[in-house]
Amino acid sequence: MNHVFNFSAGPAMLPQPVLEQAQREMLNWQGTGMSVMEMSHRGAEFMSIAAQAEADLRDIMGIPPNYKVLFLQGGASSQFAMIPMNLLRGKRTADYVETGDWSSKAIHEANKYCNANVVTSTKASSYTRIPAFTSWNRNPHAAYLHYTPNETIRGVEFPFVPETGDVPLVADMSSSILSRPVNISQFGLIYAGAQKNIGPAGLVVVIVRDDLLDNSVSGTPSLYDYQILADNQSMYNTPPTYAWYLSGLVFQWIKQQGGVASLAATNARKAQKLYATIDASHGFYQNPVEPPYRSRMSVPFMLADKHHENLFLAEALESGLANLQGHRFLGGMRASIYNAMPEAGVDALVDFMQDFMPRYG
Amino acid sequence: MNHVFNFSAGPAMLPQPVLEQAQREMLNWQGTGMSVMEMSHRGAEFMSIAAQAEADLRDIMGIPPNYKVLFLQGGASSQFAMIPMNLLRGKRTADYVETGDWSSKAIHEANKYCNANVVTSTKASSYTRIPAFTSWNRNPHAAYLHYTPNETIRGVEFPFVPETGDVPLVADMSSSILSRPVNISQFGLIYAGAQKNIGPAGLVVVIVRDDLLDNSVSGTPSLYDYQILADNQSMYNTPPTYAWYLSGLVFQWIKQQGGVASLAATNARKAQKLYATIDASHGFYQNPVEPPYRSRMSVPFMLADKHHENLFLAEALESGLANLQGHRFLGGMRASIYNAMPEAGVDALVDFMQDFMPRYG
Numbered sequence: 001m002n003h004v005f006n007f008s009a010g011p012a013m014l015p016q017p018v019l020e021q022a023q024r025e026m027l028n029w030q031g032t033g034m035s036v037m038e039m040s041h042r043g044a045e046f047m048s049i050a051a052q053a054e055a056d057l058r059d060i061m062g063i064p065p066n067y068k069v070l071f072l073q074g075g076a077s078s079q080f081a082m083i084p085m086n087l088l089r090g091k092r093t094a095d096y097v098e099t100g101d102w103s104s105k106a107i108h109e110a111n112k113y114c115n116a117n118v119v120t121s122t123k124a125s126s127y128t129r130i131p132a133f134t135s136w137n138r139n140p141h142a143a144y145l146h147y148t149p150n151e152t153i154r155g156v157e158f159p160f161v162p163e164t165g166d167v168p169l170v171a172d173m174s175s176s177i178l179s180r181p182v183n184i185s186q187f188g189l190i191y192a193g194a195q196k197n198i199g200p201a202g203l204v205v206v207i208v209r210d211d212l213l214d215n216s217v218s219g220t221p222s223l224y225d226y227q228i229l230a231d232n233q234s235m236y237n238t239p240p241t242y243a244w245y246l247s248g249l250v251f252q253w254i255k256q257q258g259g260v261a262s263l264a265a266t267n268a269r270k271a272q273k274l275y276a277t278i279d280a281s282h283g284f285y286q287n288p289v290e291p292p293y294r295s296r297m298s299v300p301f302m303l304a305d306k307h308h309e310n311l312f313l314a315e316a317l318e319s320g321l322a323n324l325q326g327h328r329f330l331g332g333m334r335a336s337i338y339n340a341m342p343e344a345g346v347d348a349l350v351d352f353m354q355d356f357m358p359r360y361g
Numbered sequence: 362m363n364h365v366f367n368f369s370a371g372p373a374m375l376p377q378p379v380l381e382q383a384q385r386e387m388l389n390w391q392g393t394g395m396s397v398m399e400m401s402h403r404g405a406e407f408m409s410i411a412a413q414a415e416a417d418l419r420d421i422m423g424i425p426p427n428y429k430v431l432f433l434q435g436g437a438s439s440q441f442a443m444i445p446m447n448l449l450r451g452k453r454t455a456d457y458v459e460t461g462d463w464s465s466k467a468i469h470e471a472n473k474y475c476n477a478n479v480v481t482s483t484k485a486s487s488y489t490r491i492p493a494f495t496s497w498n499r500n501p502h503a504a505y506l507h508y509t510p511n512e513t514i515r516g517v518e519f520p521f522v523p524e525t526g527d528v529p530l531v532a533d534m535s536s537s538i539l540s541r542p543v544n545i546s547q548f549g550l551i552y553a554g555a556q557k558n559i560g561p562a563g564l565v566v567v568i569v570r571d572d573l574l575d576n577s578v579s580g581t582p583s584l585y586d587y588q589i590l591a592d593n594q595s596m597y598n599t600p601p602t603y604a605w606y607l608s609g610l611v612f613q614w615i616k617q618q619g620g621v622a623s624l625a626a627t628n629a630r631k632a633q634k635l636y637a638t639i640d641a642s643h644g645f646y647q648n649p650v651e652p653p654y655r656s657r658m659s660v661p662f663m664l665a666d667k668h669h670e671n672l673f674l675a676e677a678l679e680s681g682l683a684n685l686q687g688h689r690f691l692g693g694m695r696a697s698i699y700n701a702m703p704e705a706g707v708d709a710l711v712d713f714m715q716d717f718m719p720r721y722g
C-alpha cells in the first residue's frame with residue numbers, strides 16, 4: 001500500500017516532506033557522516049539542530065522572551081505530576097476544569113500533591129459541552145487553573161481562553177498546539193505531547209513563564225524540576241535527540257505552509273467538511289457534541305447501526321483511510337485531523353462516508 | 362564525508378545495517394503505508410514490534426520469566442530517583458558504591474529520598490580503581506545496593522559482580538548492557554539508557570524482579586511507579602515508539618552477530634588493542650586506570666603534551682575518526698567502543714595513533 005491517510009489520534013500522521021527529509025538524512029546528516037541519532041547532544045551539530053528548532057517554535061508561536069521552552073521526555077502525562085510539584089508555591093489547592101478523559105486524568109494525578117478543586121465538570125453528561133466561564137466555582141486561593149483546550153477522546157474543544165487574571169493559566173495543548181494562533185501571554189504554562197501536532201512520541205514541549213520556574217517542592221525528582229531543566233537548556237541528561245530533530249523539521253514545514261494562521265484556516269475547513277457530512281446524514285452518522293464546542297482536531301462519530309462499524313473500518317482501510325477506530329473507552333469511529341492531515345485526506349474520507357451511507361442506510 | 366567511525370560516548374554509533382533498514386522503512390513499514398512513527402502504540406502493528414523487541418531482548422540476555430522488562434522514557438537519570446522511590450520498602454537507607462561521576466550523581470539524587478550509604482568511594486583518587494568487595498562498609502539495614510558496572514567518564518569497569526545475598530543488587534548498566542553476558546538472577550534491578558548499546562536516546566530499559574514492583578512511596582508520580590508501568594506493559598501513556606522499534610532492530614542485529622557472547626569476545630579484542638597501543642607508547646598516550654579495572658567500553662586517554670590534543674582531534678576527524686574528545690569534566694580524549702563500533706574502527710584508530718605519535722613525539 002502507498003502512503004495512506006492515517007487518522008490515528010497519536011502517534012499521528014507526520015507531514016510527508018518531513019519523513020522524506022528524515023529518510024534522506026538517516027545515515028548522513030549534512031555531510032557529517034553520522035545519523036542525527038548518533039550525534040552527541042553536546043556536539044556543535046546537534047546543538048545547532050536544537051537551537052534552530054527552539055528558534056523556529058518561538059517564531060511560529062510568538063513566544064515572548066520571558067518564557068522558557070523545554071524539550072523533555074515523559075510525555076504530557078509527566079506534566080500531570082510536574083505541574084503541582086512545581087507550581088503550588090506554598091499553596092494547597094489548584095483549580096481544574098474537567099471536560100473530558102484527559103483533564104480527568106490530570107485531576108487524578110494532581111490530587112496526590114494538592115486539593116484539585118474541580119471548578120466545573122461535564123462528566124455526568126458524557127463530556128459534550130464546555131460550561132460558560134462565569135459558571136465555574138473557582139477557589140480564590142488556587143495556585144493555578146488547569147484546563148485542556150481540546151479533548152481528543154470525545155472531541156470537545158474550548159471556543160474561548162479562560163481569563164484567570166493573576167492566577168496562572170495552565171493548558172494541556174497536546175492535541176491543539178500549532179493548530180491555531182494563541183496569545184502566549186495569556187498563559188503561565190503550556191505543555192504538549194509531541195505525537196499529535198509536533199513530531200514523534202517520546203517528547204513533550206513545555207512553554208513556561210520565568211517566574212514560575214523556581215518553586216519545586218521537596219522530594220521533586222531532578223528531572224521533574226523545571227528550574228533544573230531550564231538551567232540546563234533541557235540537557236540535564238541526554239534529551240530525546242531524534243524526536244527533537246524531527247520536531248524541528250515539522251516547525252520548518254509549518255513555516256513553509258504559511259505559519260499557524262494559514263494552517264488554522266485549513267483546519268477549520270477540514271473540520272467543517274466532516275461535521276457537515278455527519279449533520280447531513282439524517283442520523284446515519286452521529287456526533288453528540290454541542291456544535292459550539294466541537295473539536296477541529298478530533299472528530300468522533302458513531303453509526304446509528306453499530307453492527308456496521310467493523311465493516312466501515314475495513315472498507316475505509318481498503319480505500320487507504322487508516323486508523324479510524326474510536327478510542328477504546330468509547331468505540332465508534334474517530335477522525336483525528338491534525339495539521340499533517342492534508343485537506344485531500346478529509347475529502348477522501350467525506351467521499352467514502354457518502355459512498356458508504358446509501359449502501360448500508 | 363562517508364559514514365565515519367563515531368567514538369561518541371552517547372548518543373553513540375548505531376549498527377549501519379540498522380540505520381539502513383530504518384531508512385528503507387521510514388515511510389512505509391511492511392506495506393502498511395505508514396512510518397513506525399505514525400502508528401498508534403495500541404494498534405496491532407506497533408504492538409507486534411514492541412512484543413518482538415521484548416522477546417528478542419529476553420532471549421539475548423536470558424531474562425527469567427519472574428523479571429519484568431520495561432521500555433520507558435526519562436533516561437537512566439530518571440532511575441536515580443525512581444529506584445529509591447520504589448525499592449526502599451519502608452527502609453531508610455540504601456548502599457551505594459561510588460566509582461565515578463555517574464554513581465556520584467545517583468548518590469546525590471538518592472539522598473533526597475533516603476540515607477545513601479556510600480560503602481566505598483574512589484573519588485579522592487580520581488576514580489582509577491574498584492575497591493575489593495570485602496572492604497566495603499555495607500549497612501545491614503540497606504534496602505538495596507546500587508552500583509555502576511562501567512563508568513564512562515573515567516573508563517573504569519567492575520571485573521566482578523557484587524554478591525549481596527538477600528539485599529537486591531541494582532545496576533546502572535547504561536554503558537555495559539549487552540556488551541558481555543550477565544546472569545540476570547544475580548540482580549534485583551538492571552537499568553540502561555538506550556543511547557550507548559541499545560538504540561537512540563529517549564528510552565531507558567528497566568529489568569526488574571517481580572517482588573520489587575509494588576512498593577512505591579506516597580507522592581510517587583504515576584510515571585515513576587514501576588507497578589503502574591508494569592501493569593500497563595510500559596504503555597500507561599504513549600511510549601517512545603520509534604526508539605522502541607529501533608532498539609528492536611538492534612536486538613535482531615545482535616542475534617545476527619552471534620549474540621552477546623560473540624560480541625563480548627570482539628569487545629575484549631577491541632579494548633585490548635587500544636590499551637596495548639597506549640601502554641606501548643612510552644607515555645606519549647596515557648591512561649591512569651589500574652589495568653584490572655580498565656573499561657572495555659570507554660577508553661579515555663591523554664597526551665603527555667596537552668598542546669597536541671586539538672591537533673590530534675582535528676587530524677583524527679580528517680581521517681574519519683569522529684568524536685574522540687574526552688568528557689567536558691576531564692578533557693583529553695576518549696574512545697567509546699560500544700557494540701556498534703566495528704573492530705575495523707578500532708584498527709583505524711590504532712593506525713592513526715601510531716601514525717600521529719612519531720610526528721609529535
